[in-house]
Amino acid sequence: MIEFALLLLLVGIGPVLLAEALLARYEVLAYAAGWRAPATELPARMPYARGADADRPPAAYLVYLDGIGKRRFQDTRDGGRLVKSLIDKAPELRVLGQVQPYSPLAYPLANRPVWIWLRRRAGLVLFLHNVMQIFVAADHRYRPLYNRAVGSQIATQLRLAGYRPGSGIPVVLLSYSGGAQVATGAVDELWSELRSPLWVITLGGFYNGANDISRAEHLYRLTAASDWIERTGMWIFPQRWRLFRRSGWNRAVRAGKITVIWLDPATHVGPRSYISPQAKLPDGRSHLDRTADTVIALIRDRVSPAEPGGPPA
Incomplete structure (x- = not known):
């Protein structure tokens, strides 16, 4: 009976996985061929960044790349609580949370008519779409195109939020789960377009370690012993193994660019x-507060407030 149930599950989900694998590749190929232009406009009354006022340079720009639950411009994994906490606790930052890490064309998944229909009838398909996008972003055949597409999307959103290329104001890429694959991949394109100091912070990051992050000043890996999803990524992607010394990840480790910070028992x-x-936690803080405090402390430790009209001090 169990074998029969498993067979039914495979028969039912197999075509869905195949369809998602093909659809996930379509967007990056459409971007590369120029068939469709990436979107740049946000919904009415939605700002390009929140936090520090736009009339003076902030200490840093922080771009939040959510996990696979990201389906719309608004933050969806936790109802936007992490972004709100960061803004409340660090008013010197300008924070962007609208980037679509699982769409090279920057189109929110939940706003597409076919996906609205599917969401009401097969919510699993939405989940699988973003999972497949992570593996497309990690695939050596598509990774350069995907990295360029999303890196360019982030650069465009930063410019629209007031970032001036060459200003020297730091950009921090904060990523959750699969967003780390996109964050590490965006480093080269962001450097090329903005010439900005770059920091990467991964939170439970699920990524293959193939991307070259030498242009980043540093990568902080926030993790926990009970995070089996992050551990799975370290097991299934050979580029994260010590054996592959020439991978982007291992080169960064040898260069001293990786710091691990434990957030147990999360x-x-x-x-x-x-x-x-x-x-x-024993000190009375919530896990959310501890995570936000840790991110802010890392940024403040490395970034000095910017002087008006010039680079950071």
């Missing part, structure tokens, strides 16, 4: 996740 998802407002 988990990847669930009531004890990194961004849980309910789970409490």
Whole structure:
């Protein structure tokens, strides 16, 4: 009976996985061929950045790249609580949360008519779409195109949010789960377009380690012993193994560009996740507060407030 049930599951989900694999590749190929232009406009009354006022340079621009739950411009994984906490605790930052890490064309998944229909009838398909996009972004055949597409999307959103290329104001890429694949891949394109100091912070990052992050000043890996999803990424991607010394990840390790910060006893998802407002630590803070405090402390430790009209001090 169990074998029959598994067979039915495979028969049912197999075509869905195949369709998603093909659709995930379509966007990056459409971008490369110039068939469709990436979107740049946001919904009415939605700002390109929140936090520090646009009339003077902020200490840094922080771009939040959400995990596979990202389906619209608004932050979806936690209802925007992490971004809101960062803005409240660090008013010197300008924060962008609208980037679509799983769309090379920058089109929100939930706004497409076919996906609205599917969401009401087969929500699993939405989940699988973004999962497949991670593997497309990690595939050596598509990775350069995907990295250029999303890196350019981030650069465009930063310019629209007031960033001046060459200003010297730091850009921090904060990524959750699969967003780390996109963040590490965007480094080269962002450097090429903006010439900005770049920091990467991964939170439970799921990424293959193939991307060259030598242009980044540093990568902070926020993790926890109970985060089995992040561990899975380290197991299934050979470029994260020490054996592959020439991979982007291992070159960064040898260059001293990687710092690991433990956020135990947090988990990847669930009531004890990194961004849980309910789970409490012995000091009384929630997991969400501890994560936000850690990110802000890392930024403040490395970034000095910018002088008006010039680079950071």
